[in-house]
Amino acid sequence: MIRVLLAEDQGMMRGALALLLGMEEDIEVVAQVGAGDEIVSAALTARPDVALLDIELPGRSGLDAAAELRAECPDCRVLILTTFGRPGYLRRAMEAGAAGFLVKDGPVEELAEAVRRVLCGETVVDPALAAAALGAGPNPLTPREAEALRAAVDGATVADIAAALHLSESTVRNYLSAAIGKTGTRNRMEAAREARRQGWL
Numbered sequence: 001m002i003r004v005l006l007a008e009d010q011g012m013m014r015g016a017l018a019l020l021l022g023m024e025e026d027i028e029v030v031a032q033v034g035a036g037d038e039i040v041s042a043a044l045t046a047r048p049d050v051a052l053l054d055i056e057l058p059g060r061s062g063l064d065a066a067a068e069l070r071a072e073c074p075d076c077r078v079l080i081l082t083t084f085g086r087p088g089y090l091r092r093a094m095e096a097g098a099a100g101f102l103v104k105d106g107p108v109e110e111l112a113e114a115v116r117r118v119l120c121g122e123t124v125v126d127p128a129l130a131a132a133a134l135g136a137g138p139n140p141l142t143p144r145e146a147e148a149l150r151a152a153v154d155g156a157t158v159a160d161i162a163a164a165l166h167l168s169e170s171t172v173r174n175y176l177s178a179a180i181g182k183t184g185t186r187n188r189m190e191a192a193r194e195a196r197r198q199g200w201l
Contacts, residue, residue: 002049002116004051004115005029008032009035034057035060036057036060039051040068040073049119050115051066051076051078052115054082055080066093077118078097078098079099081103082102082103083105087198087199089101090199099124102126140182141200145176149179153192158172158176
């Protein structure tokens, strides 16, 4: 049996995926979590062979959890399953050590087959998304610029961002200005939206 951990914040979707995967003769869902910060502890307890992770989860993103999961449970293969098929997310997932990346609108048979394939050591990526990622180019934002934009998403002031990131206000302004320029937008809110749309945040 292939042991699967499922991380999905929407209860109905999580239940449906668990039910559908459980109907496969060789797959057993051994853990289900609704938040990103529950993934690693659940994996350490349940010892899954494959972790199916959504990206946008409360507490911590599936991409951040994927990197820690690869370090803490190296035998567990990570498969990202998301609504957001963005080239930037695909790049970040691969950098985090994910073995696959699929969008949720595919058939369940495709998902079950992807679980089997990543367990056999293959990399499984949605073909249309792979093509888009190749054409999109790398993330132009530095880690610090991305961090400043993330902190600005909820309308925080420069002073708030500086305090949260332990930086001077002038440094924060420089990071935000660079991010605005690189995203081709007019202000930090637009820059944050565009960076999210591209999957860079």
